[in-house]
Amino acid sequence: AQKITQTQPGMFVQEKEAVTLDCTYDTSDQSYGLFWYKQPSSGEMIFLIYQGSYDEQNATEGRYSLNFQKARKSANLVISASQLGDSAMYFCAMREGLSGSARQLTFGSGTQLTVLP
Amino acid sequence: GAVVSQHPSRVICKSGTSVKIECRSLDFQATTMFWYRQFPKQSLMLMATSNEGSKATYEQGVEKDKFLINHASLTLSTLTVTSAHPEDSSFYICSARGPGQGNTIYFGEGSWLTVV
Numbered sequence: 001a002q003k004i005t006q007t008q009p010g011m012f013v014q015e016k017e018a019v020t021l022d023c024t025y026d027t028s029d030q031s032y033g034l035f036w037y038k039q040p041s042s043g044e045m046i047f048l049i050y051q052g053s054y055d056e057q058n059a060t061e062g063r064y065s066l067n068f069q070k071a072r073k074s075a076n077l078v079i080s081a082s083q084l085g086d087s088a089m090y091f092c093a094m095r096e097g098l099s100g101s102a103r104q105l106t107f108g109s110g111t112q113l114t115v116l117p
Numbered sequence: 118g119a120v121v122s123q124h125p126s127r128v129i130c131k132s133g134t135s136v137k138i139e140c141r142s143l144d145f146q147a148t149t150m151f152w153y154r155q156f157p158k159q160s161l162m163l164m165a166t167s168n169e170g171s172k173a174t175y176e177q178g179v180e181k182d183k184f185l186i187n188h189a190s191l192t193l194s195t196l197t198v199t200s201a202h203p204e205d206s207s208f209y210i211c212s213a214r215g216p217g218q219g220n221t222i223y224f225g226e227g228s229w230l231t232v233v
Contacts, residue, residue, distance in 0.1 A: 091160065
C-alpha cells in the first residue's frame, strides 16, 4: 500500500488566491513526521514545513500552513496569496519513527502547481 | 541554517565510464545521509542509506556493485556510478538530517547525470 498519497497530479491557481494541496498517509507508527518540499524545475528540494505526529497545533511558516487531521491521516498544504514563483512540483513526505531518528523519508508522487497571472 | 552541498550539479559521461557524485554537510555532522534517484516527472526513490564508518544499506532492487556509496567522514558521502549506461541517466539527490532536534531533512542541490 502507498504510504504517501497525493491525488492531484496537477493544480492551477490564480495569483494571489489560496490553494490546498492534498496529502494522505498511512502508517502504524505512533511517532512520525510529515514534511512538504517544493521542487522547482532546477531540481533542488526546498523544505517548506514540518508537522510532528504529536504536535497539537497545525504548523505554519509564512504563507504555508499544514492542515493536519490526524484521525483522517491527512496533511494538506495550504499556500495563501499564491505568487508566480510558487509554480513548482510539491512533494509530501513522511518519516516514520521518533523525531531525530535517522529514518529515511518516503515521498508522495507530487503535485505540479501552476500559478496563473 | 544547515546546508547540504552536492557536486557536480551536472555531469555528462561516456557509456562504460564511472562517475562520482559528492554530498557534503557544510556546517554540521551527518552520520547518516540518504541517496535518492528521480526520473523526470516522477517522485524521489530512495536508493540507499549511507552510514558513516560502515557499509551502506541498499534498497531492494538497487545494485550495490553498480552504485558504490562511501561515507568516509562525518561530512562527506559519495555515490559512484560504475560502468555507467544510458539507462543510468537520471537526477540523483542526497539528503541529511539537520543538527539539533533534527526535524528537518536537508537536501543537496542534486546532480543531473547524462550517460552518452
